[in-house]
Amino acid sequence: MNNDQTIGIIGTGNMGNALLKGFIESKSISTKNIYAYDADENKVKNIASELNIEKASTIDELVKVSDIIFFAVKPQNIEELLRQIPTDNSTNKLFVSVLAGTPIETFEDYLGDNAKIIRLMPNTPCLVNAGMIALSKNNYVSDKESDFIKKLLEPTGELIEVDEKDMDAVTALSxxxxxxxxxxxxxxxxxxxxxxxxxxxxxxxxxxxxxxxxxxxxxxxxxxxxxxxxxxxxxxxxxxxxxxxxxxxxxxxxxxxxxxxxxxxxxxxxxx
Ligand SMILES: NC(=O)c1ccc[n+]([C@@H]2O[C@H](COP(=O)([O-])OP(=O)(O)OC[C@H]3O[C@@H](n4cnc5c(N)ncnc54)[C@H](OP(=O)(O)O)[C@@H]3O)[C@@H](O)[C@H]2O)c1
Missing domain, CATH: 1.10.3730.10 (ProC C-terminal domain-like)
Incomplete structure (x- = not known):
């Protein structure tokens, strides 16, 4: 992982916004390497001009240009979204989800059994950089890759790594x-x-x-x-x-x- 990595984020609502601001504050990535896409065109237009990041006009475009793809849509929208993600090159990319209650398995079902998936459980204080995030990952994600994600998220609060089986306990606590x-x-x-x-x-x-x-x-x-x-x-x-x-x-x-x-x-x- 290096500074030439490109990041794409799908969903620029509350959590997407907080993440984007954190990425920029972390100084781990240049704004020209950050792409955003949202079903609501106005939302993505506003955030792109506020943060000086790039906007993608389609999901295909975002996936094509991004090495790391964040999912920040509501859980009820994820299956429809995953059906639209092109999987031809998916094992070379890292996928990161912030969706509450959505297991890594759901992403593997659509993106391929050996796709690299990180699951995060943030909380609302991330919006004011005082969040608590739990991270779990599947076996295809290297320590180097998860360390890069941790560095990107540093400004939004504290982070601990947990086994995915403990995500329900994390949900109940933080x-x-x-x-x-x-x-x-x-x-x-x-x-x-x-x-x-x-x-x-x-x-x-x-x-x-x-x-x-x-x-x-x-x-x-x-x-x-x-x-x-x-x-x-x-x-x-x-x-x-x-x-x-x-x-x-x-x-x-x-x-x-x-x-x-x-x-x-x-x-x-x-x-x-
Ligand atoms: N808010 C929190 O503090 C918090 C805490 C923990 C976890 N999370 C997780 O974070 C995720 C996002 O929550 P949020 O509060 O940020 O929600 P939000 O404000 O509703 O943002 C989601 C955004 O994604 C857009 N969207 C929906 N379907 C899409 C698609 N297929 N492609 C592209 N964009 C799409 C939505 O557009 P429309 O409005 O037009 O539908 C909206 O702008 C959720 O899964 C939630 O579980 C949030």
């Missing part, structure tokens, strides 16, 4: 996780309003506290249990709140929620 945290932020903020703070003050306090707590865990590497104990002074205010949370079963509720998401992810796959 994929859907932002929604759980939004609910916690909202609940804390509502409580602030009940205690007399303004909406604006409450939301700011709850949001920055959540952000800061996460940053403290990741920056210090200390276990959350230890950090929690450090906030709880004997007979102080925090321990009273923690007792209430334990009493109401907060940890059990969250573990049950993550497990329900995991089960649903498996169920959806079995439906397809």
């Amino acid at each position: 994929g859907s996780g932002p929604a759980y945290i939004f609910m916690i932020i909202q609940a804390m903020s509502n409580a602030g309003v009940k205690l007399g703070l303004t909406q604006e003050q409450s939301l700011k306090l709850a949001t920055q506290t959540t952000y800061g707590a996460a940053k403290l865990v990741s920056s210090t590497g200390e276990h959350p249990e230890i950090l929690k104990d450090k906030v709880s002074s004997p007979g102080g205010t925090t321990i009273y709140a923690l007792h209430e949370l334990e009493d109401e079963g907060l940890r059990g509720i969250i573990m049950n929620a993550v497990e329900a998401c995991y089960n649903r992810s498996i169920e959806l796959k079995d439906d397809n």
Whole structure:
């Protein structure tokens, strides 16, 4: 993999946009080597002029000029799209999917059993460069190839490699996780309003506290249990709140929620 590689992206919606901005920020590829295609012509026109990248007018053109092809369309559009991908040269290309819940096998079915496929599971904070991405790949992708993809994605957040069998667990934790945290932020903020703070003050306090707590865990590497104990002074205010949370079963509720998401992810796959 080198700087002469060309990348094509199919689908320039929310995730496609975030990826493209990340690629450029990574400085691993020149903008003249990035091509975009979208069913919505206006979308691709706008992003191409905003980011100074190339636009392809057809899927055929995009596939022809690209060494690496990213799929960033909705899962319900993928089979129709894969049917249009020319497969004559497909083993020389690297295909990368960001589609939630779509296994590598689906891509192999259309692109060939020995096509090189990487599957990513990003989350919405990728849109603000604070994402969490899990990556899995099939046996035809070399470490060098996946390292290049990791480098391209670096600006969008953190990345870990997992076995594909663990993608449902990833979905339940980091994929859907932002929604759980939004609910916690909202609940804390509502409580602030009940205690007399303004909406604006409450939301700011709850949001920055959540952000800061996460940053403290990741920056210090200390276990959350230890950090929690450090906030709880004997007979102080925090321990009273923690007792209430334990009493109401907060940890059990969250573990049950993550497990329900995991089960649903498996169920959806079995439906397809
Ligand atoms: N958004 C997230 O944070 C997030 C997180 C994790 C995973 N993902 C995954 O990322 C993928 C994209 O999500 P998104 O939120 O970016 O969706 P989106 O905003 O709807 O973008 C998808 C784009 O692809 C276009 N498109 C549909 N069919 C096409 C085709 N056959 N050829 C070319 N373009 C086509 C759509 O055009 P039209 O609008 O005209 O249909 C749209 O512009 C999804 O599979 C999702 O599972 C997203």
